[in-house]
Amino acid sequence: MYDFELQKPTSVAEAVAALADGSAQALAGGQTLIPTMKQRLADPGTLVSLMAIPALQGVAMTSSGLSIGATTTHAVVALSALAHYPALAALAGQIGDPAVRNRGTIGGSIANNDPSACYPAAILASNAVIVTNAREIAADDYFQGMFATALEEGEIVTAVRFPIPLQAAYVKFPQPASRFALVGAFVARFEDGVRVAVTGASNNGAFRWNAAETALSADFIVQALAGLVLPADDMIADLHGSAEYRAHLCAVMLKRAVLAA
């Protein structure tokens, strides 16, 4: 790993100022960024750690939903969200392994937007709002393809706000070596309809499955999904599974999620 200067601001304003330097990059839990830097795929001159900023930590129930601070770790979400949004807590409790969950954060996960990460599925299906130092971004506008987001240069995710659905579940088929989702499906039923998001499958990152949403909004039972097939055209194909296999898994994972919701 190339050397860099580590800064540890204690407020969002200080972090934003530190990131104004073009060679600076934000560091949250580092569970992806540090391995990336070891491979010399990233070479920031300055790393601005967000982990010492108290305003970015913690889980709170508000009138507009469950607000999760950007540097809240997966382990804390698994515990603290349990009473408010059990499907989200369960998702957080299945990311990586216990040691990774004690360090990895929701903000880091969605700023990176790995196409196989779990949180993007929950955020899209829940119609969550991504709060940054500058603005609020709707989930549907935030994710812009593999490792691409609506974040501007130097913009920091400060929190994610989740509306609470009436019913929800996330089921993933873990890739056993990395424990990322080979395919994961999140289903959330709200009063005005059902939202479905799938991660791990598409070359464009997590996506909403509109046909499944329409079918489940009409009737929230697993039989409503009978015969529904996703085209394999844009699916990821690698040594872990072909595009057709992933397309097939999308329906299997979604059916399991509907049964679990």
Next chain:
Amino acid sequence: MKTVTMRVNGKLVSAPTEGRTLLVEYLREGLRLTGTHVGCDTSQCGACVVHVNGLAVKSCTIFAQELEGAEVLTIEGMANSDGSLGVIQQAFQDYHGLQCGFCTPGMVMSAAALLAENPTPSEAEVRQYLEGNLCRCTGYHNIVKAILAASGQAVAAE
């Protein structure tokens, strides 16, 4: 170089660091505490697991400079004060929970974190909790038995 001070296994310690110095390098090279191992260096294998402020983390994937003032527990802090093996370590010996021993420091630290969280885990819970710790010798069975025994639960005889 910045000097970073932490409390490691109850002792206040300091060592010089660069920005890129990982906690495991701080421990092994700065403090010469070589019980914590580097297996994969890609946060997959868990040989480097230590506790930071009471939580198990992979010391190959966290920077030392983020841990000024932290409370760190390593495998060197797991023995009893008279130098005899701690309960988990003794159980690993009794149940042959190691062969080459390379993964053992991480296994013991993960086991300690599990038992702190869940004092009487089921076999399935032990296996689930160890999913971030790889062992290439034992096939895991004796590690799981050792952890169940360390929790005071009965373990089926061979």
